Amino acid sequence: MAKIIFNGEIVDRTTAAIDIEDRGYQFGDGIYEVIRVYNGKLFTKNEHIQRLYESAEKIGLKIKDDKDAFGSKLEELVKVNSLDTGIIYLQFTRGVYPRQHGFPEKEVEPVFVAYTKEMKRAENLMKSGVNGLLVEDIRWLRCDIKSLNLLGNILAKQKAAEADCYEAIQHRGDKITEGSSSNVFMVKDGILKTHPVTNLILNGITRQVILKICKENEFPVKEVEFSVSELTEADEVFISSTTSEIMPIVGLNSIAIGNGKPGEITKKLQQIFEDEIQKQCEKALSH
Template identity: 50%
Template sequence: MKELGLIDGKIVDLGEHLISMEDRGYQFGDGIYEVTSVFDGKLFMIEEHLDRLYSSAEKIKLEIPYTREEIKGFHELLLKESGIKNTGIYLQITRGAAPRKHNFPVGIKPVLTMAIRPGDPQGAEKRAKGIETLLVDDIRWLRCDIKTLNLLGNVLAKQAAYEAGKGEAIQHRDGVVTEGSSTNFYVIKDGVLHTHPANNLILPGITRIAVLKLCKENGIKVVEEPFTVEFMNQADEAFITGTTTEIMPVTKVSDVVIGSGSRGPITQKLQELYTEMIKNA
């Protein structure tokens, strides 16, 4: 197994410095990204990731110079060349390089870069135990639905959690819980799953799509409506989801213990269903 990069279709060493210092991703965060899971050598929910990639591109008026098939091919190439079978593959597309000015330079060519590294083998253990989290203000902009490279709000939230010895930050806007710094967030109260609606205030997670589908198929009622910090504090269970995180129980938010303070039964059931879904994909 070896870690590798890819730039515009060409395999490179991850340490190589081939990006212009005037790339707009570097100067403005002017670009978009995706992280796609690989289980047993197979790309998981790649179509949904591509849907979101092209949707993010449209929202920031970036024309992706590759077809879906070509982008899938880049993923397959990285898998083949790296020999890695279980991980997340990172992909980003910036608007490209040009002398610095805010508006889009005419004739600029987007730059696609990707990276693959072995995944975290301890994931399963962590997912049984769950994590403690830190409640923080959601200071991000109002287009959190776009998966852009502008992640400073998310980075500061995660760093605050890290400095407090917690695994994730749970963000709220004026008392309404939105999502984690790199994950979607859910609570369960009286057998019903509650999560923020997929509007401009959260990222429409691909794992979120899977979880809501599993709920629907297994008779777990879902309410996609904003809920408050007070409601969260009274929840029976809580968890976060993300491509690399999968489904992770949340046992505490700041000083508040959620439910029993350990993984709840519906969370565990959803984890089992998700594992099945991955096996059958």
């Protein structure tokens, strides 16, 4: 039987129950993270935990656990569930309290849940590329917080699914922001562009890894806004996320990007990213 973490303890999944007055259930009042697991090792664990704590601070939610102890508990969960390739999902809500819109009038304990899930890598899609759908970004103005309030993202993703597209590429007016569950990169004349870190996007962990490896390998990158027309006229487009890794976008709204195939820079970055995965896994094994 699969194990989960419930309020700090590893227990059988069937023994845990969420109260109907949990503020995450009633208001989406909470935060979450998704961490990739490769070969039984958590990829970019520390970066995800750091962002989790930052999101908590932004909404006034106190996580009492030490970051190192917290990370060790996640590793223990992966181990007891014998997860090789997949994800660990974790979330904190503000806790259980009689329903009211304002924060609880007295301090309550946050509710913490984490579970693992097997998930294969989308290797075939990463080789062939996928299609995207341009969608107006209707979300709130604090997209930098990885909150449980994902209705805007869900509606965008559903539009993409109905159009037989892998991802919704969102824009506010004429400016591209990000995907419904990913960050967006474009390549033009050998230069990568991606939206700067503001309140309008989530600073994706995979995005951060890509920027790091671009710097290390001297790929020119600009963190700047770009328009819908710049994106559709780009030489290459790809999205990045924990589960999609580096995913080529070969068509947008039935318009081919470049020659309609994954571009050379995208493929080079995929290989370097693969090397980064292996490097981190080997480092984890040596500790």
